[in-house]
Amino acid sequence: MATPAALELVAVTKRYDTTLAVDDVNLKIPAGTYCCLLGPSGCGKTSTLRMVAGHEAVSAGDIILGAQNVTDLEPAKRGTAMMFQSYALFPHLTVIDNVAFALKMRGVDRAGRHRRAGELLELVAMSPYAARLPAQLSGGQQQRVALARALITEPQILLLDEPLSALDPFLRVKMRGELKRLQRELGISFIQVTHGQEEAMALADHIVVMNHGRIEQQGTARDIFHHPRTEFVARFIGGHNVLSDAGQLIAVRADQLGIVPFGAPALLTQTEYQGSYVAVSLTLDDGTALFSHVPEATFDVHPFRPGDRVLATWDPAKAQRLQ
């Protein structure tokens, strides 16, 4: 397998006509990192990934992989490989020929490329399906084949464009685990584009939250969840209330927002039983919507009902001040 390499983006910018898709992005991803580019659609995460892959020209800035500036290299010469959102398997080729495709392009003979492709199918547990056509596989199986096909070039970095979005929720969680396992085993970096914060938190060593073509915040999942820096991050990462405290925006985690039955500044609008906790929705008189995750046992001590007037409380020391 190829040696893992670090990736660095230096002031990378992507302009489409007049719109800025990616605006002066600086990013360092150490070798062997599982990195997720997280953000809403249109935030520039996919453009960033495609620039790293070499499928999109960089308007300004540099992309450095290991010791090499790869900004103007074609995809296959970079040491990256891309796994496409819809998997993009060749419908007319069998599974093994799909996986062996890159080696065929390099002129490796049939026996040699099939042997290597067989090893990769082994890695993703798809050996029994080698002779099938993609149309005869389920979504999850197609994804494994796409993964094997991307890995056959021994990339230093694997780029994944929303790899789990086409799968049903159960399979998504299962494949998520396998991606993570594979990344650990191979020791190379995976850079994955996703709009699901849950997926990013479950997978990533390093999360890059993007918005409007810029990096809003980056760090480990815990970092970001504990210390969201901006209102956007606090809202997008989920589980946070954003409210105004003496003219300053703060974020309070839903599980750290308490509810007490005296005072009456907030109207309780809804309770939802979620098993280990109860999700309680509140509305302040100024219209601000809040929600609180009350542990089941705590809730049972004083079961609130919609229409109750309550007081929401939090520990100021644990509230995050937002920029």
Added chain:
Amino acid sequence: MDTSENILHQASSGLARGSDTARAKAARLSPSFISWLQAGPMMLVFLAFFLIPLVFVVIVSFWDYNEYQLLPAFSGRGYTDTFEGCIAQIPDLCTIGKTYLKTLKLCFMVWAITLFIGFWVAYFLAFHVKSKTWQMGLSLLCTIPFWTSNVIRMIAWIPLLGRNGLVNSGLVKSGLVNQPVEWLLFSEFSVVLALVHLFTFFMVVPIFNSMVRIDKSLIEAAYDAGATGFQTLVNVVIPLAKPGIVIGSIFVITIVMGDFITIGVMGGQQIAAAGKIIETRLNALQFPAAAANAVILLAITFLIITMMSRIVDIRKEL
């Protein structure tokens, strides 16, 4: 008392409902019957105007004939007359052999050229023209040759290609040639030119149709795997466009094999072709011989198409 009546009433209404559904089921037609109904009209037209006449053609091809009438008695004369002297002339080709060889050669040239042009026009439309509106507009441009009748289109070539035509006068004036070039009109060249002009469209449409269905991310995936443009063409685009290529080829080959008007007019009535033989026989009122030639032509065309269908399962691709 009250309750038992109620139960009785319910039971009877239930019974009535049951028989209602049974009746509804009988009135409803089975889906396969509906499918037959839908396909029926086309099937009848096909039967009445294609299959039955075809059977008659085959029957008549085995009739006897003399100078002025058909003799409804079994005879192989239609065929033996057609191949008259062929065995005696071996190893030389007899007239009929030469004619079919000529037809096949014309057909092959037209097929190869329309395929080449059609493939690249379709490629351009499918991969380089990004907007659907432009794709539609440019496809419509390809239909321009069909806006006038075949005869007018062919006549239109004469002032262009004739001895004193535009091309020749241009060539002479520019000093490239001393005398007008003779092979431009009423030649194999002009026949192929006219046929290509007419039928390239029949290649463009099915190939374009196959190509637009190719997921663009497949091209990117090939590029990502290190394929050059040519490798992508050979390994991805052509295999996936194959159904369109075969369907277009069938259109062009069947039309060109049976053509006699274009070959007649553009060849100055000097080029013998399979379709032309049938026409000559018909004009001589030798219907059995004409029918025999039609059967031979049909068999050859059918053979070519069967061979092409082997390459790709068309039914699966449609």
